[in-house]
Amino acid sequence: MKVKLTFWRAVFLVIMALGLYSAYVRYAHGLGAATNMTDQFPWGFWIGFDCLCGVMLAAGGFCIVGAVYLFNVQSLHSVMRPAILTAFLGYLLFIVGLLFDLGRPWFIWHQLIYMNPHSVMFEVGMCVMTYTTVLFFEFLPNVFERLNWKKPIKWIHNIYPVLIVAGILLSTLHQSSLGSLYLIMPSKLHPFWYSPALPFFFFGSAVAVGLAMTIFESTQSAKAYGRHLELSVLVRLGGALLVALWVNALLRFEDYLRRGMLRQIVKPSYEAYFLWLELALSFVIPITLLSFKRVRLSPKGLYLASIISLFGFITNRLNVSLIGFETYVGHHYMPKWTEFSVTLMIVALGFFLFAVAVKYLPIFPREPEAEEEPVTASSPVLQAVSPVLENAGD
C-alpha cells in the first residue's frame, strides 16, 4: 500500500517529530527542563489545556448519549457514535497528557490504593478512570460489529442501560469537580474567576461544549470524508447550543451580580481584557450569530458559531487555570515551546486516531450509496445484527 505525502500528512509528521523530541526532554531531563512551571506556578499549560480543556472537549459523548437515550431525541442517533468515539479518544489522550504532567507518572495507580476521599482530585481521578472504562464499553460495539461478533454485541446491549446511567452520572460528577478543584484557592484565583459556583460553570460549559464539539466534528468529518451532512441534525444541535449558551451566560451574569462584581468587570485591567475576550467568544458572538434564523439553518453558520464558542470556553478554562493566577503570583507564565509541542502532538494524535477509527470501524451510519465498504455492507450477518445495534438500549 502506498501512502501519498499530502500537506496535512507532512504537518502531522513534523508535529509528531517535535512532540517526540519534547517528550524526550520531559522524561530525560525532567519537568524543569521541559516546562516553564515553577514553585510559584506549579500548574501550567498541560493542566490548563490538556486536562481542563481536554475533558471539556470530550463532553460530547455524554451529552449526545443523554439526549438520545434519556430525552429520546432519536434524530441525534446518527451523531452518537462519532460523539462516543471523540469522548473515548479524548479521555485516553487526557490520560496521556496526565502522564506528561505528573511528576511521578509511574505511580499513577497509587490513586487506587492510597485513597483520600476528601480530595477533589481523587474524585476526579476515580470518575475519569471509571468513565473511560464506560466509554470503552460504549465504543466496543463498533469493533464487534466490524468483526461480526454477535454474542458480545448482545451482551453489551444488555448492560447498555447501566452504561448510559453510569456514564452520565460520572460525567456530571467529574465535569463539575474539575471546577471544584479551584474552590480551595480563594486567596489565589482572581475574583473574576473564583466563585463558589465554579462546579456549576464547569458542568454548564461542558454541556455547551459537548454540543458545539458535535457540530464541529460532524461538519469536519463531512468535509474530510465527503459525507452527506444531515442538516436537520445540525439544526437541532444548534438550537440546543443556543439554549446552553444562554443558560451559561445567565449563570455567569447572576454570579457577578450576586458577588457585586459587575462594576469591576467592565473596568479595563489585565484580567478584564482576558475576561472580555472569553465572554465575547463564548457568549456574545455565538449567541448573536445563532439568534439569526438564517445562521441557525445554515451548516456554515452553525460551524462558525460552534467553533467560536469552543475557543471561548477554551479561553475560559485557560483564564481559570493560568491567567487568573498571574496577579497573585506577581509574574506572567508563558508555556515553553516544548509544552506547546507535547500538547500539539496529543491533539494531532487525536485527529489521527479518529481518522483511523472512522476508516476501519462503522462509526458513521452507512450511506445509501456505500462507497468505501462494500465488503462489510454486503455481509448478511452484519445486516442482521445492525438493527439490533442501532436500537441498542431502546
Added chain:
Amino acid sequence: MSKALLYDSTICIGCKQCEQACATQNKLPYNDSIAAEEQQSAHKFTAVLTRNDKFMRRLCMHCEHPTCASVCPVGAFHKTAEGPVVYDVWKCIGCRYCMAACPFNQPKYEWGSLNPRVRKCIMCPDRIAAGKQTACAEICPTGATKFGERDDLIKEAQERIRQNPSTYLNRIYGLHEVGGTCVLILSGTQVEDFGYPASPKIGDTPLPEYTGRVMDRVPDFIPVWSLVLGGIYWISHRRNEVAAAEAEEKKNGGAR
C-alpha cells in the same frame, strides 16, 4: 495537645543558624551562596528574609487543618498528633495540587529531578517524637524561634505583646489564620511585607471546608442522581415500547 513554634521577629538577629541546622537535619546542601538565597526552595525549607534591617523567618506553617493533606489525592500529607504536617514520598504521584492549593505556598518541587519530590519543612517529626525540640529552635541563640505546646506559646506571645505593646503589633499571625497554624509569628512590622498572605485574604475558615462543602454532597448525590437518570431512562424507554405496541395494534386492527 499539639506542639508549635513561636517565632518572634523582634528578637531575631538574622544569623541564619536555623537555616543551617535545618539543612543539616534534612540532609540538604548548605553554603554561603545558599545562605544568600532569599527564598525558599526544594533545597531550602526555611529562609530568614531581610527587609530594611528587619528579619522574618519563613517556613511551613503546619496548619491545624492542612490544605495540602486535604487536597492530596493519595493522602501523601498528614498531620501527626504532635502537630507536624508530614509527607510520605512513596505515595506521591506528583500532581502538585498541594503546591497549587497551599495558602502559604510552602510545598516546593524538585523540578530538575526525574523522580521529583515535594519538599517542605516537616517540623522534625522524629526529634519531636523523641521528646526533643526542632533543630531550628534548638540552635537559635536568642530564642527567637521557640518550641513548645501551642497553647503555652499563645499565652506567652500574648504576654509579650502586653508587656511591650510598643515593640509589637497587636497580633499573633497564625493564631486564627485558615483555622490556626502551629507556627505563630510575633512581629513589629507587617508580616505581609515578607510575603505572608494577608489575614483577611486567607480568612479564618479552614480551607478544606471550601471543597468539603461540595465533597460532602457526593455520597448523597450519587444514588439520587442515579435514580433520577435511571427513572428518566425507564420512562422514555417505556414510552417507546408503548408507542411501538400501539402502532402494532393499530396495524393489526386495520388488517382485521
